[in-house]
Each structure stands twice: as structure tokens, then as C-alpha cells.
Amino acid sequence: SQTIHQWPATLVQPVGSPLSLECTVEGTSNPNLYWYRQAAGRGLQLLFYSVGIGQISSEVPQNLSASRPQDRQFILSSKKLLLSDSGFYLCAWSYSPGSGTDTQYFGPGTRLTVL
Amino acid sequence: AQTVTQSQPEMSVQEAETVTLSCTYDTSENNYYLFWYKQPPSRQMILVIRQEAYKQQNATENRFSVNFQKAAKSFSLKISDSQLGDTAMYFCASLGGDKVIFGPGTSLSVIP
Numbered sequence: 001s002q003t004i005h006q007w008p009a010t011l012v013q014p015v016g017s018p019l020s021l022e023c024t025v026e027g028t029s030n031p032n033l034y035w036y037r038q039a040a041g042r043g044l045q046l047l048f049y050s051v052g053i054g055q056i057s058s059e060v061p062q063n064l065s066a067s068r069p070q071d072r073q074f075i076l077s078s079k080k081l082l083l084s085d086s087g088f089y090l091c092a093w094s095y096s097p098g099s100g101t102d103t104q105y106f107g108p109g110t111r112l113t114v115l
Numbered sequence: 116a117q118t119v120t121q122s123q124p125e126m127s128v129q130e131a132e133t134v135t136l137s138c139t140y141d142t143s144e145n146n147y148y149l150f151w152y153k154q155p156p157s158r159q160m161i162l163v164i165r166q167e168a169y170k171q172q173n174a175t176e177n178r179f180s181v182n183f184q185k186a187a188k189s190f191s192l193k194i195s196d197s198q199l200g201d202t203a204m205y206f207c208a209s210l211g212g213d214k215v216i217f218g219p220g221t222s223l224s225v226i227p
Contacts, residue, residue: 032213038158043206044217051213059214088158102148102210106160 002027006091006107013114019064019078021110023091026072031093033074034104035066038088050074051096086114117142119209119218127224128197135182136192136205136221144211149183151192154220155203163205166190197225 003026013019025031032051036044046059048066056066063082067075074091088111092104118141128134140149151163166174166183173181178195194201202225207218 034215043219046214046216049213057213090160092160103150103162103165104210104215105162106152109158109160111158 002093002105004091004093004105004107006089006110008110009108010111011113013081013112015083015114016080019076019081019085019112021076021089021091021112023074023076023107024072025093028072028093028095030071030096032096033068034092034094035074035076036090036092038090038109040087044090048076081114083114086112088112117144117209117211117214117216119207119216121205121207121218121221123221124219125222125224127226128194130197130199130225130227132197133193133195134197134223136194136207136223138190138192138207138218140188140190140207140209140216140218142188142209142211147209147211149181149190150208150210150215151179151181151190152206152208152217153201153203154206155200160206164192194223199225199227201225 005024034049035047038044050056050068065077088109090109091107094104120139147168149166153161153163164174164176164179180193182191204220206220208215
């Protein structure tokens with residue numbers, strides 16, 4: 001069976017500090033991978049998605065970046081955090097297009113607080 | 116562009132009763148999928164039910180069923196025999212192409 005992991009679960013960082021959130025998927029190969037942000041009491045905002053190693057599409061221009069160094073690893077980064085970066089970050093995966101199903105499956109999330 | 120609208124920010128239902136959550140969407144895609152996700156207080160996003168747009172039959176999963184009205188672009192979720200564990204945020208979502216678009220969510224409270 002497939003599982004998706006995110007760490008850390010919670011993070012408190014000062015403004016201007018760097019960020020690295022990691023997401024890994026087990027039990028499948030060549031998944032599509034996604035990073036979402038959810039502000040308090042709000043819906044999900046798609047930040048980045050990737051259809052393969054080194055292939056990243058950005059949905060929202062901002063001080064965040066994403067990388068996919070390995071097939072099942074997706075990293076969200078920032079060089080300098082802003083207060084507005086606070087939120088709940090969710091990673092998700094789906095099977096590759098053409099596989100017959102496009103359902104997204106979510107990780108447990110990371111709660112980021114920028115002070 | 117795809118949009119998903121949920122017009123009910125908050126709803127409540129008595130335990131064991133039935134509740135319907137509303138969702139409307141707009142998409143230019145011919146082939147698309149619709150989803151309902153549940154987010155309990157733990158904040159884990161859990162897939163509740165999935166509907167392929169080309170299927171006329173409404174999807175069902177145990178106590179959860181949808182009313183899919185393609186011409187009206189409506190996709191409501193019915194929860195029967197509501198349980199305390201159904202208390203959560205419910206998000207309607209549309210997938211067309213590469214991306215899923217989520218609605219703003221409906222907060223459902225099940226009252227004992």
C-alpha cells in the first residue's frame with residue numbers, strides 16, 4: 001500500500017530564517033506530487049506540482065520554491081521566511097496521468113508558525 | 116478557469132439525521148472528476164467520495180452519496196445517519212487537466 005510522510009509535523013521559525021519541508025511517498029513510482037498551503041479557516045491553495053524528477057510547476061509567485069531531487073521526494077523551501085508564510089502545508093500525491101485514477105492523497109501536514 | 120463554490124460556510128445536524136452539503140463548480144474541461152474531502156480536527160485530508168463526470172450514476176460510499184447534476188454543474192454531498200465522527204470541514208474539489216481546485220469548505224458539526 002502507498003503511504004505519504006511529511007516532516008516536521010510542526011515548526012516555529014523566526015522571520016527571515018530559511019525553511020525546508022520534506023515529503024516522501026512510499027509504495028508507488030513516478031507519482032505526481034503537490035504542495036498546498038492552507039491558511040487558518042481557509043481552503044487549500046496549490047503552490048507547486050511536479051510530474052517528474054526536476055519538473056516543477058509554480059502556481060503562485062512568492063518567496064517559496066520546490067524541488068524534486070528523487071522520484072518520490074518533494075521538498076518545499078524558502079531562503080527567508082515572511083510572516084505571511086505561516087499556515088498549514090499539505091503534500092499530496094496522485095498516480096500519473098493515464099493510469100485511470102487521478103485522486104489526490106494527502107500527507108498529515110506541517111503546521112508552520114513564523115514569528 | 117476552474118472554480119468551485121461552497122455557499123454554506125457552516126452547517127449543523129443532529130446525530131442520526133441526514134444532511135446535504137452544497138457545491139457548484141465551473142470548468143471548461145470535457146473530462147473531469149469531482150471529489151469531496153473531509154478534514155477533521157486532526158487536519159488530515161481524507162477522501163470521502165469521487166465522481167467521474169462522464170458517469171451519470173451518482174457515486175455512493177456507505178453513508179455518503181452525491182447528487183451530481185452535470186447540466187447545472189452541481190455536486191452535493193448527502194450524509195445519512197450522521198455520526199459524531201463526521202464533524203469536520205468538508206471540501207468540494209474539481210480536477211480537470213493537471214490540477215485540483217478546492218472550494219472554500221463547509222464546517223459541519225454533528226450535535227449529540
